[in-house]
Amino acid sequence: MSAGRDRRIAAVHRSQIRRRLASLSEELRNTRAELEQVEHELAIVAWEEEQAAVRAITADDPYSKYQHKEALKHREALERHRQVLSQDLRRLEAEIDSLLDRISHA
Numbered sequence: 001m002s003a004g005r006d007r008r009i010a011a012v013h014r015s016q017i018r019r020r021l022a023s024l025s026e027e028l029r030n031t032r033a034e035l036e037q038v039e040h041e042l043a044i045v046a047w048e049e050e051q052a053a054v055r056a057i058t059a060d061d062p063y064s065k066y067q068h069k070e071a072l073k074h075r076e077a078l079e080r081h082r083q084v085l086s087q088d089l090r091r092l093e094a095e096i097d098s099l100l101d102r103i104s105h106a
Helices: 002-059 062-105
Strands: none
Touching: 002 062
8 A cells, every 4th residue: 555655646746747847848948039039139239339339439429428328228238137047047957957857766
């Protein structure tokens, strides 16, 4: 009776791990897609910021400097967001690896 109970508990445990893996895999796909989108947007924003920097230097007027400052803030915000997404990817991948190890040893 104890061996049967242990097998049922192990089966439930594996089922929970599989559900968590499915959830994490979806989250990983979504995070990768968002990171790809942010990197694309960052390339555009970086180019715009560089253009604004050139205008701020050549025009030497307050509005051009303001535009550059705002473009730089936007670029920095996107870079921070990209960093957070990269950290999320590493965390998700580590958690998935850990669950795969658990399920393979169960």
